[in-house]
Amino acid sequence: MFKRKNPLPGFGLSLGFTMMYLSVIVLLPLCVLVFKTFEMSWEEFWRWTINERAIASYKLTFGASFCAALLNSVFGILTAWVLVRHDFPGKRLIDALVDFPFALPTAVAGLTLAELFSANGWLGKMLEPMGIQGVYSPIGVVIALTFVGMPFVIRTLQPVIESLDLEIEEAALILGASRTRTFFSVILPMLLPTIITGFALAFARAIGEYGSIVFISGNIPYKTEIAPVLIVMRLEEYNYVGATAIALVLLVVSFLLLALINWLQSWSERFLE
Amino acid sequence: MSIELKKVTKYFGDFPAVYDVSFAVNEGELVALLGPSGSGKTTVLRLIAGLETPDRGEIYIRGKKVNNIPVQQRNIGFVFQSYALFKSMTVFENIAFGLKIKKWKKTEIEQRVKELFELLDLKGLEERFPHQLSGGQRQRVAIARALAPKPNVLLLDEPFGAVDAKIRQELREWLVHLHHDVNVTTIFVTHDQEEAMEVASRIVIFSKGCLEQIGTPRDVYENPVNEFVARFVGVMNVLELVVTNGVARIGELEFPPHGLIDGQKLRIGFRPYAVNVSSDPNRYRYKAILRHTYFLGIMLRLELELPSGIVIKARMSKEEYNSLGLQDGKEVSFEIKQYRILSKEGNQLSEEIPAV
Numbered sequence: 001m002f003k004r005k006n007p008l009p010g011f012g013l014s015l016g017f018t019m020m021y022l023s024v025i026v027l028l029p030l031c032v033l034v035f036k037t038f039e040m041s042w043e044e045f046w047r048w049t050i051n052e053r054a055i056a057s058y059k060l061t062f063g064a065s066f067c068a069a070l071l072n073s074v075f076g077i078l079t080a081w082v083l084v085r086h087d088f089p090g091k092r093l094i095d096a097l098v099d100f101p102f103a104l105p106t107a108v109a110g111l112t113l114a115e116l117f118s119a120n121g122w123l124g125k126m127l128e129p130m131g132i133q134g135v136y137s138p139i140g141v142v143i144a145l146t147f148v149g150m151p152f153v154i155r156t157l158q159p160v161i162e163s164l165d166l167e168i169e170e171a172a173l174i175l176g177a178s179r180t181r182t183f184f185s186v187i188l189p190m191l192l193p194t195i196i197t198g199f200a201l202a203f204a205r206a207i208g209e210y211g212s213i214v215f216i217s218g219n220i221p222y223k224t225e226i227a228p229v230l231i232v233m234r235l236e237e238y239n240y241v242g243a244t245a246i247a248l249v250l251l252v253v254s255f256l257l258l259a260l261i262n263w264l265q266s267w268s269e270r271f272l273e
Numbered sequence: 274m275s276i277e278l279k280k281v282t283k284y285f286g287d288f289p290a291v292y293d294v295s296f297a298v299n300e301g302e303l304v305a306l307l308g309p310s311g312s313g314k315t316t317v318l319r320l321i322a323g324l325e326t327p328d329r330g331e332i333y334i335r336g337k338k339v340n341n342i343p344v345q346q347r348n349i350g351f352v353f354q355s356y357a358l359f360k361s362m363t364v365f366e367n368i369a370f371g372l373k374i375k376k377w378k379k380t381e382i383e384q385r386v387k388e389l390f391e392l393l394d395l396k397g398l399e400e401r402f403p404h405q406l407s408g409g410q411r412q413r414v415a416i417a418r419a420l421a422p423k424p425n426v427l428l429l430d431e432p433f434g435a436v437d438a439k440i441r442q443e444l445r446e447w448l449v450h451l452h453h454d455v456n457v458t459t460i461f462v463t464h465d466q467e468e469a470m471e472v473a474s475r476i477v478i479f480s481k482g483c484l485e486q487i488g489t490p491r492d493v494y495e496n497p498v499n500e501f502v503a504r505f506v507g508v509m510n511v512l513e514l515v516v517t518n519g520v521a522r523i524g525e526l527e528f529p530p531h532g533l534i535d536g537q538k539l540r541i542g543f544r545p546y547a548v549n550v551s552s553d554p555n556r557y558r559y560k561a562i563l564r565h566t567y568f569l570g571i572m573l574r575l576e577l578e579l580p581s582g583i584v585i586k587a588r589m590s591k592e593e594y595n596s597l598g599l600q601d602g603k604e605v606s607f608e609i610k611q612y613r614i615l616s617k618e619g620n621q622l623s624e625e626i627p628a629v
Contacts, residue, residue, distance in 0.1 A: 031422075039623040050580075094372060151363065165355060165357060167355055167357035168357045168358070168359060168360075169352045170324055170344075170353070171351065171352075171353060171357040171358075171359075172359070172370070172420075173324075173325070173344045173345055174322055174323075174344055174345075174347075174349055174351045174419075175370055175371035175418070175422065176345045176346070176348075176371055176375055176422070177370075177374050178345065179372065185370075186359050186361075189361035189362075190360055190361050192361075270359045270402075271360055271362075271402040271403075271404070272360070272404065
């Protein structure tokens with residue numbers, strides 16, 4: 001294949017810098033984590049990672065993160081659509097509010113949400129009669145994770161919705177498709193790769209979340225204790241190997257899941273150049 | 274009557290994009306909507322399709338008023354300038370989309386798509402995605418998709434806009450043949466008068482949202498109803514004359530005053546073919562320099578510059594040019610065989626007047 005010369009020079013330099021940057025910021029800490037884990041025996045590793053309490057925490061971490069990312073995807077599509085396609089008073093304010101979860105210290109978010117969803121809180125009061133416990137429950141964890149991951153799907157989707165060709169939608173309408181049908185069979189498939197990107201970002205963000213969860217979940221072992229909390233607990237016990245072992249499991253599973261999402265995404269992009 | 278517009282008006286804000294437009298298209302006709310960009314021709318197409326709703330007036334399709342019939346139920350084939358193919362669907366799925374929505378049986382869909390693949394020469398492309406097609410193939414897929422549900426009428430927005438000159442020419446002929454084969458009432462939008470003249474059986478000419486003239490290509494070329502049409506369809510020399518001493522003149526050129534008195538103004542126009550040119554500087558009344566010759570294939574266009582600086586466009590065949598021994602920069606003489614009055618202080622267009 002003919003390779004076109006890049007009009008801007010400096011490929012070698014920029015690649016070198018990128019690699020160094022990634023190495024120092026991402027790869028090196030990960031290696032340290034892996035090496036640290038290798039200091040212990042397999043027996044010890046299994047003891048800290050494969051026990052009922054740890055497994056319950058993995059399940060909660062990944063399960064709640066998945067639910068939160070899914071919720072964020074569905075409502076993110078809606079929000080992004082409304083923000084791009086419709087004009088209404090206060091649109092700019094709402095648009096600015098979307099970034100709020102990024103700026104707010106997550107501990108503050110956790111405290112606020114815990115207050116709001118507690119049995120006496122504004123929202124908790126409404127949920128209580130329905131038998132739904134907003135705090136100190138897995139639902140609380142999902143609520144907090146949804147909050148911190150909210151901007152991702154919206155922000156990745158907005159420019160893509162803006163660039164959608166309106167004529168494609170009109171073509172579908174002329175061929176007899178209802179608005180709903182047009183959305184689901186024509187527009188959604190075009191947005192899917194981006195939705196998956198947003199989902200992956202929200203999901204990854206949720207797996208690593210700690211600050212907001214500790215306040216809303218109550219950290220009840222076997223029930224509402226997420227893996228990062230367990231890691232911090234091990235650290236507080238000066239059990240560094242125990243902490244790194246759990247961290248490694250978290251890392252490997254996250255890596256596998258993100259790889260899976262990546263594969264899904266390339267499948268959803270099969271129609272693109 | 275396949276399509277009829279009665280006094281249709283459409284505003285975008287305060288701007289009348291289409292104003293008081295009425296015309297009718299017969300069943301099976303191939304009609305061009307012609308006009309410069311911003312003249313409202315695409316809006317007319319979108320109004321017929323139901324993508325826009327008229328502010329005033331009525332639209333009829335096959336005798337039925339469609340003003341309140343939603344776009345989905347008008348049974349129209351529409352080909353967008355950008356083709357607007359569904360990117361996430363294969364060629365087959367694109368063409369079958371309209372049929373699936375109309376709940377055709379699977380075997381019928383396959384049959385119909387196969388027919389269209391043959392008609393539009395798309396065989397072998399069934400499983401391709403739109404981005405894997407060439408521009409011409411994309412256009413054919415768009416047309417096949419529009420034709421699939423057997424529409425009452427086929428509407429094409431600038432169908433030759435996005436392709437290069439050579440393919441354009443082929444496509445024009447191809448569209449005429451396709452129309453002949455399918456025999457569906459077809460309306461296409463273009464800003465290229467040559468294209469409209471060559472392809473359409475009738476032309477509707479628009480300017481600034483208003484319908485200026487409707488007629489056969491020959492009609493609008495030979496009998497334009499106003500200066501806009503005269504200048505837009507084909508090339509025309511336009512001169513503004515002032516009557517002095519009982520003669521209408523500009524520079525060296527002189528014409529009868531046509532009943533006007535000194536000081537009054539007169540606009541006249543004549544086609545390049547109405548100019549006789551000779552290499553003998555004394556043969557005709559006016560002398561000029563041949564400034565430049567444009568080779569347009571078999572016909573040539575000559576630009577003649579009078580001593581006063583007025584430039585006149587003439588045309589002749591290659592043979593004539595060669596036999597006269599013409600050359601850029603040479604002195605020539607010319608006469609104007611016939612012309613028409615575009616406007617006289619009032620605003621009337623005349624029949625062609627022989628000048629010699």
